[in-house]
Amino acid sequence: MSRAVQFESFGGALVLREVPEPHAGPGQIRVRVAAAGLNPMDWVMTSDAETAARFGLSLPCGFGTDYAGVVDEVGAGVTGYATGERVFGGAMSRAVADHVLIDVDGTIAKGGDAHRTPEGVEDRTAAVLTIGGCTAAAALAVVRPGPGDTVLIGGAGGGVGVFAVQLARRAGARVIGTGSAASAEALRALGAEPVTYGDGLVERVRALAPGGITAALDLYGAETAHAARALGVPDERITTIAGVLPGITPANGANAAPGAIEEIAGLVAAGALRVPIAATFPVEQIRAAVELQSGRHVHGKVVIDL
Known part of the structure; x- marks a missing residue:
């Protein structure tokens, strides 16, 4: 048995x-x-x-x-x-x-x-x-972060967020990650600048990044996507994995590029991804x-x- x-x-x-x-x-x-x-x-x-x-x-x-x-x-x-x-x-x-x-x-x-x-x-x-890595890779493929980008990641400390934050940083982007007040140190350890979610998110992000944000991943619902729109991010550089918003391309781990999970596993093995x-x-x-x-x-x- x-x-x-x-x-x-x-x-x-x-x-x-x-x-x-x-x-x-x-x-x-x-x-x-x-x-x-x-x-x-x-x-x-x-x-x-x-x-x-x-x-x-x-x-x-x-x-x-x-x-x-x-x-x-x-x-x-x-x-x-x-x-x-x-x-x-x-x-x-x-x-x-x-x-x-x-x-x-x-x-x-x-x-x-x-x-x-x-x-x-x-x-x-x-x-x-597998699930966290593939979903993060698929989400990042939608917004294509790179040097010069400031990326807002909603739910940055969650199962997908821990991959998305680090991969966006490896691509050269600055990352601002939403989470609870208690998650701030964990987010900093991943390479994100923490910001608390909830009412006033737009104002808090604007204070952290007066030059604006250029891309956003909402890994929880739709709050971060709405905030990104309010901050002037075009829809084509916003993605969600749970919330569905007209005009915004959702990400699905099933659509991750071939070899994405092997690349992530290799980074983990090399000590380059926590x-x-x-x-x-x-x-x-x-x-x-x-x-x-x-x-x-x-x-x-x-x-x-x-």
Whole structure:
């Protein structure tokens, strides 16, 4: 038998269950999961049956998307992987489990995907790269920051923000990041100049950057996008990942450029990109982990150990 975290009902309790041990079929690898990273999308898309259906999910349904572990079974016809190789990637709403089956030609949303874990990157870190890294890369590709830019990033301390801030800084941009007052030091550590969100955001940003901002990423809702418009940023240099605003191009991690996540993993391995882990939980404490992560005030990533 194997273990997997599953829902009793969408929006209901998560339960750690014993399930039949899966085996790799043709074109698949089986990964023995060592760690799984949590993302807001994990609980948002499973919050109720209607939302789950939009993502193609039905009961019985697992939980979590980001994973890292070791290939322990290779299906017929697979030539690019061998048992014992360390991998990481995404398997939508089924990553918090002892084993995940991955289609070697699949995508995160359909069949899962896998990437080789670079030497020097531990499993807990690799397990939080895929969704956050791909989404940040896709968002930055929309606004294309560079030297001379001042970029406003809303939700800068969140799971996507920790990547977006550092990648924008590597591109040469100045970054102003929104967050709570308590997140200020964490944002500075990433390379952002902190500003508190909420009423008066436009005035606070204007005081920090009297010369204006030139691009914006809203990684939480729409407040930052509205503020950017009020500060004169053209729509083509604003993007969102959750809010939808007419005229503004949204970003989706599924549209990240080929090789983006490998590049991010390489930067992590080289010590050029920090990935703060806020908390780790054993899989038996999945409910406490989700409660912490869904509060949206964690300064870094939350990881489940399996």
